Amino acid sequence: MFTIPRSQASLQSEPSLHGLVESPFKSRSRFNEARHALRLRGRSGEPAVGISSEFYGTPSGDELSGSKSYAFGRALRSVRGTISRSVLRAGQSVKGALSKTDGQDLNLASYADDYVLRSVRPGQRVEINLKGKFDGYLQLLNARTGRELLYGDDTSNLNPRMVFTAQKGMKYAIRVSSARPNKTGKYTLRSKAVTPSNTGFDFFYGYGLVDAAAAVSQAIGQPRFANAAPIGGDNWSLDLVNAPAVWAKGFTGQGVTVAVIDSGVDYNHPDLFGNIWNNSREIPNNGIDDDGNGYIDDRLGWNFVNHTNQPADDAIDGHGTHVAGIIAGQVGSGKLGVAHGAKIMPLKVLDARGAVNDDAVIARAVRYAVDNGARVINLSLGGDPGSGVAPELEAAMSFARDSGAVVVMASGNERQRLGALKPGDPAFFGAVRNLGISVGAIGANRRMYIDSNPSGNTPHRFVVAPGIQVRSTLPGAIYDRYDGTSMATPHVAGVVALMLSANPNLTPTQVEEILISTADRQGLTLAP
Ligand SMILES: [Ca+2]
Ligand SMILES: [Ca+2]
Ligand SMILES: [Ca+2]
Ligand SMILES: [Ca+2]
Incomplete structure (x- = not known):
């Protein structure tokens, strides 16, 4: 009947109903929410420091080599090595693998692959989902700044998803990593359009703001x-x-x-x-x-x-x-x-x-x-x-x-x-x-x-x-x-x-x- 209690997923395994407040200690900002996600997985969530951001400017040798539009900023200070970069187009699926030759996201202690999302139209609702041989973790990033916009961490079925609406003028990247340290394995990453509603019922807001x-x-x-x-x-x-x-x-x-x-x-x-x-x-x-x-x-x-x-x-x-x-x-x-x-x-x-x-x-x-x-x-x-x-x-x-x-x-x-x-x-x-x-x-x-x-x-x-x-x-x-x-x-x-x-x-x-x-x-x- 009831599955994992809200907002305390790793702290309590007993099925229960929960109040739906998010404690102010972990939800005052997106940064805190990201830290919360890390904490749920039993890590400190402390950002790694002292790792040079120079690594991130290094072209990876794939399609985006040398691309200046993919110059991540401060969010990537916690990356070691070069995270390989590919392209995911709207409506496509790609197969990939986390391997020991990949760069690492040190916040997650995980190997990581990044994808630049292409061919999305402003206003389009996009679903990204990941099926892997490991407990996957997804992040939606601003491809210009590296800032995390959204994460997907399915703690029940281990197939994370994110749904968002593409904004005008925004370039998106998707980071694939694992919720557990140093895992390797194959995965399939999919992008698909969310079915548009023609009923006056919006995917996010339903009938709208109560008046x-x-x-x-x-x-x-x-x-x-x-x-x-x-x-x-x-x-x-x-x-x-x-x-x-x-x-x-x-x-x-x-x-x-x-x-x-x-x-x-x-x-x-x-x-x-x-x-x-x-x-x-x-x-x-x-x-x-x-x-x-x-x-x-x-x-x-x-x-x-x-x-x-x-x-x-x-x-x-x-x-x-x-x-x-x-x-x-x-x-x-x-x-x-x-x-x-x-x-x-x-x-x-x-x-x-x-x-x-x-x-x-x-x-x-x-x-x-x-x-x-x-x-x-x-x-x-x-x-x-x-x-x-x-x-x-x-x-x-x-x-x-x-x-x-x-x-x-x-x-x-x-x-x-x-x-x-x-x-x-x-x-x-x-x-x-x-x-x-x-x-x-x-x-x-x-x-x-x-x-x-x-x-x-x-x-x-x-x-x-x-x-x-x-x-x-x-x-x-x-x-x-x-x-x-x-x-x-x-x-x-x-x-x-x-x-x-x-x-x-x-x-x-x-x-x-x-x-x-x-x-x-x-x-x-x-x-x-
Ligand atoms: Ca009485
Ligand atoms: Ca009475
Ligand atoms: Ca890889
Ligand atoms: Ca997960």
């Missing part, structure tokens, strides 16, 4: 609300989804409860405590299940990990607290939640490591949310693409839809680590069955987050929302900026709360169809 002003106005049958003046600063993500235009009409999520099924929530955080759901039908601390919902003294939600009525957030990264602040935080952080008039129902299913091993636990939390009045369910968690969904969870998601609750799910962060070509589950599984909506992450520049799983070639309910350097609440009355589809998802959950505060009669299907039909494809910068 609160358009979605809420359509929810009440009014002309699109005028955009508000940007707030700026840490509120850029609210500006990007046009939330202020909706607040100006008096809709802030009031009367709507959003379940955060996650690592728990710091419900004492000064920016959150005023917006925590309260089960008024339950008399606290009398040891009796007064409302007969099956949970004793559940005033604030439930802890499905420890089976207590205290769904506090004990995760080391404060994942659930960060998610809750994006939905309904108050202004202490310098930034409001998308739906700061909504209530948060904290339901803890992820343990302190951010993992859960059983879909049935998530299913119980989904049912609790629906039974106790949540109209929106945020799932910033999941497994790898293709991991599937257990019958209990599928049934709980169907129950949510049939009961009027919208399930919003993170698409996952496996684009580089696994070469993901579609969202993970339950996002993909649920969205293709119309049981919810899947969310990918973009930055302030509207470019897709480098690790965000793309929507893929199968049209399904998929939108994108801000998920890079999003500032929000953390346990202990503090704040920080996080990256990941976990951060994009609560933006959409917040927009759904705004829609339902404007029109509580909408069904989940109506909400999701409005979200995708009003999503904005304009100005989305092509990845990477």
Whole structure:
């Protein structure tokens, strides 16, 4: 069912679901992401120093000998010897071999071959994949500077992939190496065009960027609300989804409860405590299940990990607290939640490591949310693409839809680590069955987050929302900026709360169809 947990592939072999945040320590820049990839393979990731860059100017004797356009810069200071260079044309496959006569990429402690990619058109979506007799590792490089643009490191099936959109004026090179030191062996490297979509559904961005002003106005049958003046600063993500235009009409999520099924929530955080759901039908601390919902003294939600009525957030990264602040935080952080008039129902299913091993636990939390009045369910968690969904969870998601609750799910962060070509589950599984909506992450520049799983070639309910350097609440009355589809998802959950505060009669299907039909494809910068 579930395969390798997200972002801790080598640290933990136990199958589990993971929260989809990427720790700020490894995702603040591409450089850090590359170091992370190296660390996953058990190496220090320290760049080799003291190796002269003069080697790299040395012609290799093949077609590109003496080519000045292939003068790599500082990124190649960690290369020893001369990496042989060939040409790969779009739509072709080539056979090659890593051998002891090849130059070495010292960061990877691997022999390496480089290919200049030719015949790609600007705007074309290109998939590169590698099948080798060794555990292969791919890098997409700027052929002029040597800078790494993207990597592909399939840690599950050992056939790495990269998908990207060719940019105008850019020359690309592809480096083939091994994820394990000093391996040799034959390989096949392929380049193929990704099937273009003619359905209005984009391979990376699905139906586009969620637009609160358009979605809420359509929810009440009014002309699109005028955009508000940007707030700026840490509120850029609210500006990007046009939330202020909706607040100006008096809709802030009031009367709507959003379940955060996650690592728990710091419900004492000064920016959150005023917006925590309260089960008024339950008399606290009398040891009796007064409302007969099956949970004793559940005033604030439930802890499905420890089976207590205290769904506090004990995760080391404060994942659930960060998610809750994006939905309904108050202004202490310098930034409001998308739906700061909504209530948060904290339901803890992820343990302190951010993992859960059983879909049935998530299913119980989904049912609790629906039974106790949540109209929106945020799932910033999941497994790898293709991991599937257990019958209990599928049934709980169907129950949510049939009961009027919208399930919003993170698409996952496996684009580089696994070469993901579609969202993970339950996002993909649920969205293709119309049981919810899947969310990918973009930055302030509207470019897709480098690790965000793309929507893929199968049209399904998929939108994108801000998920890079999003500032929000953390346990202990503090704040920080996080990256990941976990951060994009609560933006959409917040927009759904705004829609339902404007029109509580909408069904989940109506909400999701409005979200995708009003999503904005304009100005989305092509990845990477
Ligand atoms: Ca070779
Ligand atoms: Ca690999
Ligand atoms: Ca109860
Ligand atoms: Ca009670």
